[in-house]
Amino acid sequence: MVNSNTALELRERIFWVPTDLERLPTHREWKERLYAGIISLARTIMQAQGLRITVLGAENIPADGGAVLAMNHTGYYDFILGGVPAYLRGKRMVRFMAKKEIFGNAFIAWLGKKMKHIPVDRSAGGSSINIAVEALHDGNLVGIFPEATISRSFEIKDMKNGAARIANAADVPLIPMVCWGSQRIFPKGGQKNLGRSKTPIIMVVGEPIPTTGDAEKDIDAVYFAMKSMMEQARELYDDRFGPFEDGLAWRPASMNGTAPSLEEANRMDAADRAARAARKAKEAERQAAIDERKAEDKLAKRAQKQLKKMASRARKDQK
Known part of the structure; x- marks a missing residue:
């Protein structure tokens, strides 16, 4: 559980974390100079935007070895923010699974390959699963958005079971994560806010979900864990950064917002x-x-x- 009384400390002028979050030595993954450079650039941009990113539960991400990170998806910034908790664990890197259309540009495809991201062909998903399992066996963190598409409602959508299948096949932890606030920066079909917005963001990393081999049962467990974590994140967000007016476009209808x-x-x-x-x-x-x-x-x-x-x-x- 998270609460408004958690004592936080500021790290690197942008990340707010519990004072007892262990500081780890830099992971060997940080030797990947291209990916490290991209992360450093992203961090500089977020600092320039004045983002305040609160991360709770980062200790649930293993300091070494493979794990599947299953995260909700409310905006295009999630591919950047999804790597933040791992970065706080000794500068670990996340290899994201994303639809192959994102890699359609030759330069983007080259970057993705160098950073070991995994293109997903929705018409032949089996090959992508095999690549992800191999990456996990190699000790990598694999990031997945099990909702498959951005949630315009900002609610947790129904999920594909690929994350559970992959975690079970690789015998690695299946870790739920939620992010709240990123939809204020770059939502789907909404207004962008890419300047110095000073937008607060809360990320919560949950404890690993045990996999049973029943992918539907396991992804249901992920779904309900993320729903609970999201409720906590929203309450904490309103408590720390509110009050907010009703009718705001970045708030879901269930919170008196104007999102669908x-x-x-x-x-x-x-x-x-x-x-x-x-x-x-x-x-x-x-x-x-x-x-x-x-x-x-x-x-x-x-x-x-x-x-x-x-x-x-x-x-x-x-x-």
């Missing part, structure tokens, strides 16, 4: 998926038409070439 309800957000997500599918179908149809024209042009050129040969032979025969 979970049901409305699910309908919006379904509409987005349908629109993407329609665009893909249209693009596939357009590409098929292009391929058909190319094939026809190729056949026409062959026919013209053949006719020229026949005409040349006919002229020779006439001579």
